[in-house]
Amino acid sequence: MKAVLFLLVLLLLSVIPASAADSSRVDGTGSARIDELYSDIESFDVTFYSSQEEENLTLEMSLVKPGVNEKVVSTQEFSTGSFPANTKVTKAGFWNVRNAERGAYTLKAKLLDQGEVLSESEYNFVYGSNSALRxxxxxxxxxxxxxxxxxxxxxxxxxxxxxxxxxxxxxxxxxxxxxxxxxxxxxxxxxxxxxxxxxxxxxxxxxxxxxxxxxxxxxxxxxxxxARDDAEITDIYEDETGASATVFGRSQVPFEGSLVFTVYKVKEGSGHNSSVLVESARERVPVLLTDDDETVEVAWKERLTEGVYRLEIELTGNDGDLIERRETIIESDLPPANASEVSPDAGRETPDENEGNGIPGFSFTAGILGIFIVFGFIKKLH
Structure with a gap:
């Protein structure tokens, strides 16, 4: 029995040091480590790295005023989230130090896994001195x-x-x-x-x-x-049949707004503000990012007849907010639809309307006869 107990003790002693060595990964000796560190009195950034995929490690950042009595000015603690293997990841943060004292400071950073320090690093800087930088x-x-x-x-x-x-x-x-x-x-x-x-x-x-x-x-x-969705109208075209507008993206927020085309007829002899609504149409703008552009067209339900019209084009954003408004004039000389149907045939008789006052097909026969007469005349001359 004593021999069995002795063997168990030896087995435990051989296992414990090995597991302790595996968990000791301070100063980058293990898989995850702090690679770069920077800070000034306003902000900091830390770059870390791991040779294996990591999940929810913790970064502990402390801004310290060194001296005989070291003073912790500010601390921040946050999760790294998950990050892939063999990829450098950078996190940043911002200090909120009021009435900062001039002099030397140290950023102390620790990378932890459930309270266990995997890596730590320091960065020293001086605040308030005359910078030698160019x-x-x-x-x-x-x-x-x-x-x-x-x-x-x-x-x-x-x-x-x-x-x-x-x-x-x-x-x-x-x-x-x-x-x-x-x-x-x-x-x-x-x-x-x-x-x-x-x-x-x-x-x-x-x-x-x-x-x-x-x-x-x-x-x-x-x-x-x-961040705001943003775009602008760069070009417009309009006539009595419809209108178009070109929209140019100015944001990395996907622009998913609309164009509203509204046409008013200006009353004859009246001012700019005296007009009657003719038609309004809303068209969705294709999704735009920075430097993208798209042209949106609309056709009027009925062509605009003779007169002066005011065209208003509004560009609205993702939330329906007005981003830009453009106005222009459409001047049409197109006669009314009923007039255009009557005028081409006014005073003109057709074979169906002759009521026997002419010979059907006479005009065609006379034309053929005329061609033969001219042909015979030319032959005699030769």
């Missing part, structure tokens, strides 16, 4: 189409610009301009969002600029915006 951001404007940033050089510089579209902590789209340059004057740099946006939803547009000289450094800037 660039500064003068303005940043994100909207539903994309993002634009105005950058001024302090000295001639080469740099990279990373554009990020942020939804909460998720970087849902990112693109980069590499080896951009400035010499002496400010310049605008821009990028379009390459993903679909949700109407009436708030996003953040963020730029992160990497400067190479005199030493590698970063500048970041962020602005919030609300």
């Amino acid at each position: 660039l500064q951001v003068d303005d940043l404007v994100p909207n539903s189409e994309g993002i634009a940033v105005v950058i001024s050089p302090k000295q001639a510089s080469l740099f990279d610009i990373e554009y990020m579209l942020v939804d909460g902590h998720d970087v849902v789209y990112r693109t980069k301009t590499e080896k951009a340059s400035l010499t002496s004057v400010p310049e605008t740099f821009s990028a379009s969002w390459g993903t679909l946006l949700e109407n009436n939803k708030e996003y953040s547009g963020r730029v992160k600029i990497k400067v190479y000289s005199p030493s590698r450094g970063f500048i970041s800037s962020t602005e919030n915006f609300t």
Whole structure:
């Protein structure tokens, strides 16, 4: 019996160290690890990676003021969600530090799985000092189409610009301009969002600029915006038979609006505001994104007869809101339908209406006889 107990103890001792070694994955020694880290006093981003698919790990971010008595300024904790193997994933966040003190700060980041630290990393920066970087951001404007940033050089510089579209902590789209340059004057740099946006939803547009000289450094800037469906009328055509309008997309929110064509007859001798409704038609605009265009046509139920008409074209958005209105004039010289039916045959008799006052087919026979007479005359001349 003692021998059996001794063997069981040996077996347990051999298993426990092995399992402990498998779970110890701090500082990137295991599968999941923090790959890149950046922060300033306003925002941060963290890029992590795993050689295997992961599900709902936790990121713990702490902004710390180092010193004899280390002070935690702000903390955030959020889920990574699920992410595939061998793919770098970036999350971003925003600090809300009021009356920030000048000086050194440290971002401490931990990647955890059910409380167990898989990887941790730190990033140090200084807030409020005179920056040695050669660039500064003068303005940043994100909207539903994309993002634009105005950058001024302090000295001639080469740099990279990373554009990020942020939804909460998720970087849902990112693109980069590499080896951009400035010499002496400010310049605008821009990028379009390459993903679909949700109407009436708030996003953040963020730029992160990497400067190479005199030493590698970063500048970041962020602005919030609300995504809206947007489009404009670029061309219209109208006549007495119908009208058309070309609509140009100006947003990454899918535009699913309508065009309303309304025609009024202007009363003769009256002002612009004195008119009578003739017809109105609503047509759906095919779905548009940024830089897409579609032409929508409508035909009047009846052709517009002689007179002056006012055409009103309204472009409405996804929520039925009015985006743009155009007005123009249609001038028609088309006679009324009943007049056009009578005038071509007025005073003209037809064989059925001759009532015996002529010989049926006479005109045709006379024509043939005339051709023979002319032919004989020409022959005599020769």
